[in-house]
Amino acid sequence: MSHPTRTQLEQAAQAQLDALKAGQEPLKPRERLALPAQEMPTRDPIARRKSMQEVALGYTEAQVRLEARRCLQCRNAPCVQGCPVRIEIPAFIQAISDGNDAEAIAIIRRASLLPAVCGRVCPQESQCQLPCTVGKSLKDVGKAVMIGRLERYVADLERESGALATPAVKSPTGKRVAVIGSGPAGITVAADVRREGHEVVMFEAFHKPGGVLMYGIPEFRLPKAIVQQEIETLRAMGVRIETNFVVGRTRKLLDLLEKDGFDAAFIGSGAGLPNFMNIPGENLVGVFSANEYLTRANLMRAYDKGRAETPIYPSRRVAVLGGGNVAMDSARMAVRLGAEEVHLIYRRTEAEMPARVEEVGHAKEEGVIFHMLENAKRVVGDEYGRVTGLECLCYELGAPDKSGRPRPVEIAGSEFMREVDTVIVAIGNSSNPLIRQTTAGLETDKRGNIVVDADGQTSIPGVYAGGDIVLGAATVILAMGEGRRAAAAINRRLAGGTL
């Protein structure tokens, strides 16, 4: 497999750009459609099997200028409709095309707080890039304008040049807001509420803030330095962050409001309760939730074997169950931690996989072995209770189910054994019950998710919620969108002085 280097991609883009500059600009739509979609430069697949360094290296300057020229500047801007926080996408791309990167990032920042994060982890192909006219015209969503990569470029440029400004904070209002959880939803609310001059205290159960951005998404996909930079920005704005504080246990939510003088609260505690398959043998030694496996590897840095005290299971043959981004992260992490074989097992086909196309591609390049239309039936172990194998079952696709995807149907008698020593279960999360169980009057649905109104307010006045604890497992950008909505409502409430 040929792997183009960053320099090669830069040179090719520069040549194209020079040719364009010799001709007439602005380009006609037909000419724009003829420009090649720019490939993301990546680290060499062989080298990265042993490295935690970020895989996607980011566009070069020539690549962004060229990619930005592919945008048709559609007047109806379907891409904006596809963006959960409604970034003015054509405007920022025009600014990049004009060479005005500072303006581009300023436009993005009007709607998004975490562009360097979202530029990396958003599922753009199912959001802004899905309705892109360029992709539609070329009949391939993979050829849409690479909006996320452009966003990442200007966000990185801003951060690396030290131009990252601390947002202005209005004069103190004397009002206090508690933000529970320091993941994407919490970060958004903390920033938006703090800007209005309210005092904000953010509570995090772990020893480090950042939530899923720290414990879940691996370094090779989202460098932790970027997350820490966002946290530092919050601190510079005057947000107080209390780590090692689990609301519901260290202090009850209602005590924060009734005794500790908080005027409002936002719950963004995430969907932290891992689902298991409920199959025999699942409690054998060597079966892990993806949450545990990734937390050990990411937050606790178990990959750094000489220094980290947190152990990680020594695996040779790993099976990962699931087809989402977390499954890809787990499989790719297992590769990096030295597993000889990593098998990804999914009961539908690749077309139905919820994981991003890019992550699936990266996983394959790194040697993860994909097994579609297959599912685990039973985990088997030795006399010490350690995993020695996984009994699997073959599936075929049936009629569409409620989700609209074809329903996987078991093929009777198709059982067979896979020899593995580790099983990582990555089939999603349920909502964590801690706050629900310790907060009287907080309404939840039958899945345990917190029920909110159009403003993000819960059944308790002054208490808002958003992100995975409301949506079930979702994405960073959706959590951010919910956070913005709730923050706006909190700000309105505190301005009105009604509580």
Added chain:
Amino acid sequence: MPLIVFKQQLSEDVVLMRLDAPLIASERRPGQFVILQLDDDYGERIPLTIADADPVAGTISILFQTVGGTTHKLAQYSVGDTVQSVLGPLGTPTHIERFGTVVCVGGGIGIAPLHPIVKGLREAGNRLIVILGARSKNLLVFENEMRALADELIVCTDDGSYGRKGLVTVPLKEICGRAPKPEMAFAIGPPVMMRACCEATRPFAVKTMVSLNAIMVDGTGMCGGCRVTVGGQTKFTCVDGPEFDGHLVDFDNLMQRLRAYKPHEEEAHHKCHLEMEAQKLAAQQKAGGL
């Protein structure tokens, strides 16, 4: 960061510490625990039970045995040092009510988590028979505190150096055989001891609560590493427990899961001892040089 305000070496490898942690001290209930970490970047997170708390002074007591890397390092800390991270109180508190006569069995450092439960049961007006077990007399902890709370106290040592010689299950069976039999039992200690206690009480149908010490990472339900099989169902020790009906716990599975990282722990333990030896040697050389 919690400050260490008191430290006492209870035996060669058991240390009692009091930490300044006012929020945990005021919120904690019997049966709950904390997660402690000494280094936020590379340290491991370990669960430790709360042996006692003083909400007025704002302190909690922890008692630990030096078995792994973190406990060895913590044992080197002194009064005035701070612990980087302490999270809690975690876990579902013990269900305490006026049961009537309750027999409580504590083994080894399992006596520490048993202490607040015994205190709670006393306050609720129960008649208490407490059985304490230790390998030998010098390893017995909290005897005076327990004596002050119990209506009847029985001490057993493996080597016969104090109290009755033998296992705690012998007096436990005797007490269950009395008429009327105790309404309830609690047993906390090493998993083998808890399993033996459950087998002792089972024929008498005395409900026996045990407190499990599973391997954890976050302690809030997020990782699922602490799952145990109870009555055929999977439970998370950190949020559903740590206390469960011992007659329903699959102890074999628990013990297998506790050994998941055994080679790693042994290595860490070995390294700690080597480092301590090196420090001792260096100190001796320094003293000799003066």
